[in-house]
Amino acid sequence: MKVATWNVNSIRARRQHVVDWLDAAQPDVLCLQELKVAESDFPYEEIKDCGYEAAVFGQKTYNGVAILSRRPMSNVVTDLGDSEDDPQARLISAEVDGVTIFSAYFPNGGEVGSDKFEYKLRWIRRLREALDGRFDPDADRVALCGDFNVAPFDDDIGRPTEWRSSVLACDAVRDALIELASFGLRDVFRPFHPTGGVFSSWDYRGSGFERGNGLRIDHVYCTAKLAERTIGAIVDREERARNSPSDHAPVVVEFA
DNA sequence: ATGTCAGGCGTAGCCTGA
Secondary structure: OOOEEEEEEOOOOOOOHHHHHHHHHHOOOEEEEEEOOHHOOOOHHHHOOOOOOEEEEEOOOOOOOEEEOOOEEEEEEEOOOOOOOOOOHHHHHHHEOOOOEEEEEEOOOOOOOOOHHHHHHHHHHHHHHHHHHHHOOHHHHHHHHEOOOOOOOHEEEHHHHHHOOOOOOOHHHHHHHHHHHOOEEEEOOOOHHHOOOOOOOOOOOOOOOOOOOEEEEOOOOOOOOHOOEEEEEEHEEEEHHHHOOEOOOOOEEEEE
């Protein structure tokens, strides 16, 4: 089973990229983030023509997440299940072949110390509580995929001096991710790239891709039963090198 | 910090968010 996650930075701007990528990469599941469209504007027909069902949680202009799957999806959930009134479309989950797949777009966080930053930390805590309420980490197969907007280690950022104190790599967000993962989730990508320096996102500004100044912030975190079946994990850098790319490249994980 | 994008509004070019 091949599962991928990709922040496409607008499904309308990247529609043809997604279609071409599905045809070439043939994943079983593709999690998308930053659709930037209401559900009514999602290109369901083109995706269906590629052979995929789509579960979509859209929002005009901002955020928006989806799960595309070749196999039937069930139990689609589009919220954190708590009492907070939150209009931001950042999370969707669905069951495919007994595995619960999440497509998550974690808040960016703006600037350290800002309201957006506090929202980011709180959102990650809320996600942990949602997992606690829904799953048994020892028994259930769960894959949390998406743009986490957190680079876990210093070798997950191209220029540590530039990024280390930012909302994407500071201690507070790394600690929040550790606390989230302590539910019973493992980063299944990193063991295949033990020396680091493999990025999934490069800022458009300052020619980040051309200068090797990227970040690994797109992740697949799995419960043990699924994690132990991981047989490969790559970033499709070629997609980032195409014309008019998203600032993120697809991250692809394969399970036995 | 920013040699960049994308969408909204509204129909040019500024604003927001990332």
